[in-house]
Amino acid sequence: MLQSNFFTKYLQFLQERYPDILIATRDHLTISAVSIVLGTVVAVPLGMFLAKNQIKWLHTFIFTITNVFQTIPSLALLAIMIPLLGIGVKPAIFALFLYSLLPILRNTYAGFHSVDHSIVESARGMGYSSIQRLLLIQLPLAFPYIMSGLRMTTVYIISWTTLAALIGAGGLGELIVSGIGVNKEELIISGAVSAIILALLADRILGSIEKRVFRKAKSSINTSTV
Template identity: 70%
Template sequence: MLRSDWLANYADFWRDRYADIGTAALEHLTISATAIALGSLVAIPLGMLLASNRIRWLHTLVFTIANIFQTVPSLALLAILIPLLGIGVKPAIFALFLYAILPILRNTYAGFSSVDPALVESAKGMGYGTVQRLLAIQFPLAFPYIMSGIRMTTVYIISWTTLASLIGAGGLGQLIVSGMGVNKEELIVTGALAAIVLALVADRLLGALEKRFTRKARTVTRETSYV
């Protein structure tokens, strides 16, 4: 009986607050997607550079810096950024961007390092230039690794974005914090479930994209290996 009453109240809550929930979800998705996109724009080219240029000290320096950012507690990083960037969306995106770099960088580096040098030489023998080899051979073969890093990062970032509400950035975390403040279970449950659903949907979409490009990579491998 209590369970049915709670479900009925929860249904009423959704009818009354669906607009606010949708706004919070959109804010959450915008912050997460921006941070992941910025992290990808930095980490993927950097990983490609490190894989093609085996300068040991540069590799060590870049990964050490990325690891340092990854190990700083999220709340501490947000607190550090407040005097520099203030409160709101900007420091939240910047902090999440820093967290997004390492896993994407590591997987990009692993993907390009795993490409068989014989395939690259075969492509060179077919008359492929440096840029052609990079885009037509190496990138498709490394893409599953890159997407694996992006998928893992996406799940983490969507989860960590709930903390952005602590510095006034909004998102689904605001529902959780508000629910804790007024002791309203519906707000807490809705914020948590919505974040989980966003992470699962994003992972499935990225997984479908990964499978599509993985098939293309296998085709590239077969065609080049026959030369």
């Protein structure tokens, strides 16, 4: 009986507040997507560079810095951003961008190291330039590693973005924080469940993209190197 009453009450809540939930979801997606795109734009080329140029001190320095960002508690990093960038969306995006770097960088670096050297040499023998070998051979073969890092980062960032509400960035975390403040279970559940669904959907979509792109790339490589 209690469950039935809560379910009815929750459906009524959704009918009344769904515009607010949609706006919060849109803001959440925007913050997460921008952070992940920025992290990818920086970490993938950097990982490719480190894999191609084995400069030990630079490798150690960059991975140490990105590791430090990853070890800072998310709430503490958001708090650090306030005196630097103020409150709102900008500091939230910058903090989440810093969090996104390590998994993508590490997997990109590992992916390029996993490429069979004989395939690269075969492409060299066929007249491929260094840029062609990088873009047409090494990058497609390293793609599953890169996507694995991207998928993991996406799930983490969507989850951590809920904390961005604490510095006025909005998103689904705002529903959760408001729900805690007024002791309203419907708000808390809506924010939490929506964030979980977003993370699962994003992982599923990226997984599908990974399979399709890698299948086509591998087929193209096999054809061109035979």
